[in-house]
Amino acid sequence: MGSASLIVLLIIAIAFAVVAVYIGRIFGTSSTNSVKGEPYECGIETKGETWVQFHIGYYLFALLFLVFDVEIVFLFPWATVIRELGVVALVEIFFFTLFLFLGLLYAYKKKALSWM
Amino acid sequence: MISMIEFTDITAWIHSLLLSVMTPTWTYIVELALSGVTALVVLLVCVIIMVYMERKVAGFMQLRWGPNRVGPYGIFQVIADVIKLLLKESFSPNRADKVMFNIAPALALCVSLMALAPISWAPGLTMWDTNIGILFITAISSMGVIGILMAGWSSNNKYSLIGAMRSGAQIVSYELSAGLSIVTAVALAGTLSTNGIIQSQADGWWILKGQIPAIIAFLIYVIASTAECNRAPFDLAEAESELTAGYHTEYAGMQFGIFYLNEYINMAIVSIIASTLFLGGWMPFHLPFDYPVVHVFNHIMDFIPTWMWFFGKMFLIIFFMMWFRWTFPRLRIDQLLKLEWKYLLPISIVNLLFAAVIIVLHWHL
Numbered sequence: 001m002g003s004a005s006l007i008v009l010l011i012i013a014i015a016f017a018v019v020a021v022y023i024g025r026i027f028g029t030s031s032t033n034s035v036k037g038e039p040y041e042c043g044i045e046t047k048g049e050t051w052v053q054f055h056i057g058y059y060l061f062a063l064l065f066l067v068f069d070v071e072i073v074f075l076f077p078w079a080t081v082i083r084e085l086g087v088v089a090l091v092e093i094f095f096f097t098l099f100l101f102l103g104l105l106y107a108y109k110k111k112a113l114s115w116m
Numbered sequence: 117m118i119s120m121i122e123f124t125d126i127t128a129w130i131h132s133l134l135l136s137v138m139t140p141t142w143t144y145i146v147e148l149a150l151s152g153v154t155a156l157v158v159l160l161v162c163v164i165i166m167v168y169m170e171r172k173v174a175g176f177m178q179l180r181w182g183p184n185r186v187g188p189y190g191i192f193q194v195i196a197d198v199i200k201l202l203l204k205e206s207f208s209p210n211r212a213d214k215v216m217f218n219i220a221p222a223l224a225l226c227v228s229l230m231a232l233a234p235i236s237w238a239p240g241l242t243m244w245d246t247n248i249g250i251l252f253i254t255a256i257s258s259m260g261v262i263g264i265l266m267a268g269w270s271s272n273n274k275y276s277l278i279g280a281m282r283s284g285a286q287i288v289s290y291e292l293s294a295g296l297s298i299v300t301a302v303a304l305a306g307t308l309s310t311n312g313i314i315q316s317q318a319d320g321w322w323i324l325k326g327q328i329p330a331i332i333a334f335l336i337y338v339i340a341s342t343a344e345c346n347r348a349p350f351d352l353a354e355a356e357s358e359l360t361a362g363y364h365t366e367y368a369g370m371q372f373g374i375f376y377l378n379e380y381i382n383m384a385i386v387s388i389i390a391s392t393l394f395l396g397g398w399m400p401f402h403l404p405f406d407y408p409v410v411h412v413f414n415h416i417m418d419f420i421p422t423w424m425w426f427f428g429k430m431f432l433i434i435f436f437m438m439w440f441r442w443t444f445p446r447l448r449i450d451q452l453l454k455l456e457w458k459y460l461l462p463i464s465i466v467n468l469l470f471a472a473v474i475i476v477l478h479w480h481l
Binding site for chain 2: 002003004005006008009010011012013014016017018020021023024025027028029030031036037038039040041042046050051054055057058061062064065068069072075076078079080081082083086087089090093094097100101104108113114115
């Protein structure tokens with residue numbers, strides 16, 4: 001079929017999402033009252049802003065993720081040609097992962113991997 | 117060869133039928149639409165079976181019946197639930213960012229449906245038979261986290277935001293070890309194409325041929341993909357006892373339904389990938405030894421149709437993921453990240469090197 005099937009799947013997904021919601025609009029019932037639009041936080045009224053500065057821990061892991069995700073992107077082409085390259089591929093990937101492993105060890109030592 | 121009705125015969129028949137009534141261009145367009153709709157329908161049927169299975173498995177593991185009122189053995193319970201969800205009102209809260217709030221479920225669904233394109237369903241039955249199939253699936257499925265973050269952020273609800281942030285940290289972390297396990301399987305097979313990977317397992321699945329590294333990679337992939345799907349014991353993105361429902365707290369009606377559907381589609385996709393990489397996808401169970409008895413055994417296995425192998429393996433892995441849910445208690449966020457960064461990631465890196473040694477020295481079967 002070719003890569004055009006991606007566009008077809010995208011259209012189908014959007015159409016499904018839109019139609020499913022609109023079926024509810026047409027056949028479902030609707031009610032209005034004063035507290036319906038309030039955020040649902042187990043019945044207690046919400047206090048203050050929600051969109052505030054968030055805990056740094058989550059972002060730290062996102063940063064670390066970037067480094068290792070790029071590593072995996074480099075590993076994909078390597079994985080397909082490992083048979084042809086033989087020992088050369090082995091030696092190169094050994095040094096490549098060694099440096100990344102040192103990076104992981106550094107992050108471990110700096111306690112970046114423990115939740116604060 | 118055994119004469120069985122192959123899926124390629126059916127597609128060839130449809131192709132010639134369409135060619136006889138319309139021009140080639142229209143045939144192409146109609147075939148594209150048909151393949152997409154078929155994939156969606158197959159997946160929806162799978163999801164309905166999975167939801168029913170989830171409840172029944174949960175029931176039997178907790179010594180209760182599970183659904184047994186709507187229809188025989190409660191098999192229409194899921195359909196009743198879908199109709200109920202369809203008739204509920206989808207609304208957005210007053211303080212929410214309305215545009216993002218309404219886009220988020222559709223985006224999540226787009227991402228998980230597009231990951232279906234390179235999947236090899238049966239011999240010769242792939243929507244997009246590309247040489248970068250697995251790379252494309254990993255790339256597109258890592259975008260799923262954007263939908264979840266958008267949903268949690270735009271809800272303007274503290275529980276939603278906490279759930280979405282947890283989910284973000286969790287999904288991106290576990291993607292690393294899942295990706296490294298995928299690289300291990302790709303290195304064994306030597307190709308990124310899903311069809312090629314399955315063809316390379318014609319004389320035995322990689323979990324058998326790849327020795328210990330393949331088994332470790334398979335186990336890590338199953339654990340990491342359970343986490344990526346936000347399934348228990350890694351379900352702290354929607355830990356109902358602490359966060360109501362996590363990132364989809366504010367969603368109602370079919371918008372919630374789409375998130376729910378999306379979760380099950382993701383489960384189906386990761387189990388299809390696990391079975392493609394390590395258990396041979398639609399490939400029957402063959403042993404990699406050269407004895408007459410083994411040849412007879414391999415030939416007997418060929419009699420079981422490919423779709424049975426495909427869905428059998430898929431539902432087996434899904435069953436394991438459901439089993440996890442009722443076996444392990446939920447992790448805390450620090451335990452979750454510790455498990456990934458201090459155990460699974462180093463293990464999978466070392467395992468990849470180990471696998472590379474085995475491949476270069478031709479120690480695999």
